[in-house]
Amino acid sequence: MSYQLYYWTGIQGRGEFVRLALEEAKAAYVDVARQEGDEVMNTWLNGEHEGALPYAPPFLTSGRLVIAQVANILQYLAPRHGLIPESEAKRLYAHQLQLTIADLVAESHDVHHPVGAGLYYEDQKDEAKRRAKEFRESRIPKFLHFFENVVERNGGKHALREFTYADLSLFQVMSGLGYAFPKAMARQKLPLLRDLAKRVADRPNIAAYLASERRLPHSEDGIFRHYSELDA
Template identity: 75%
Template sequence: MSYALYYWTGLQGRGEFVRLCLEDAGATYTDVARVEGNEAMTSFLEGQHEGALPFAPPFLTSGHLVIAQVANILQYLGPRHDLVPESESRRLYAHQLQLTVSDIVAEAHDTHHPVSTAQYYEDQRDEAKKRAKDFREQRIPKYLGYFEKALERGGGRFVLHQHSYVDLSLFQLMAGLEYAFPKAMAKQELPLLRDLARRVADRPNIAAYLASDRRVPFNTTGIFRHYPELDG
């Protein structure tokens, strides 16, 4: 099965959650914009195509299907690559957890763009400092404490008692927060999440991907950005 992934070039962003799933599964896919440029997404975003209309990247094409939104894409890929349990209750729980990952990812983005995505970070620095302080002190502990508890309920090694796309997303979430907020993250007691992140990074396909040039480094154009003044 071959896929086409559409996401902006030059950054990990939300597309990285999908890439990790495809890479772990050993799936054949084309990262279209990296080959053809960001203009390759225009016809889809303007509705000049068959199938569903995506609001924004990332979106994935599989045959005649056009699938947008990270949690929706992963819900589609999971059963096809043994990255989610078979039971309906487990699949619903996986989707719930993934939607919660999407929530904290959005809040992480808003630490550096709390006023408007149309303005530069430098134009909203004072507001960003206030937003980031609340994110560090209140939201990071609340979200990661929830995921730590979910891991404990899953047996300690996997959030769903077996390896799943949610584990891959938790790895990416931890990596992004460690990059953006190293001081704040150093204060968090998260033994199960840290162990999960290490084990995901050691999975053969993921380790090969992380060592390759396909893994774009974190930078100040993505969702997870390191501005020292926002890390307290």
């Protein structure tokens, strides 16, 4: 059975966290909007299908299930594809980490859109500079040193002592923030997270994915955007 993933074309965005899990698992999936265009998502968002109503992409269909919200999708996929062990404590912990990553991703977006997602970056550049200063000096260190600490507590190699989908998501965060804030990131001492991200990138299925055309480049249309004025 194949999954259908629905996400905006042209960017990695939040959909990328789901793609990484599907690719690591070598799960059969169709990236539907990339095949048929973004409009294909409208019938779902407009409520023309049975089942759960998604608020926004990404969402995944699996048989008759409609599953929206990245962390919810990953929590659904992970036990079906060996991306999380049986332990309830580990599943709760992985999900907590994924939700904390979601908070960091939302803040990474709001750095370039502090006044509102509906306005252009150019119309909120001054506010973005103020917010970026706090993001670089306070938020990036707080979040990433938390994750570094989690990895250290769990043996230094993985978020949770063995490989799980949380490692894939930490890789993606390191990739995105490294693209958007190369100077600020260079100042962070995060040996375990950097090593973890490198080992994720070297996993055969992930390495194949990253080398494929399916992996789009980071860009200034995505969540993690590089504007040199925000990375002073």
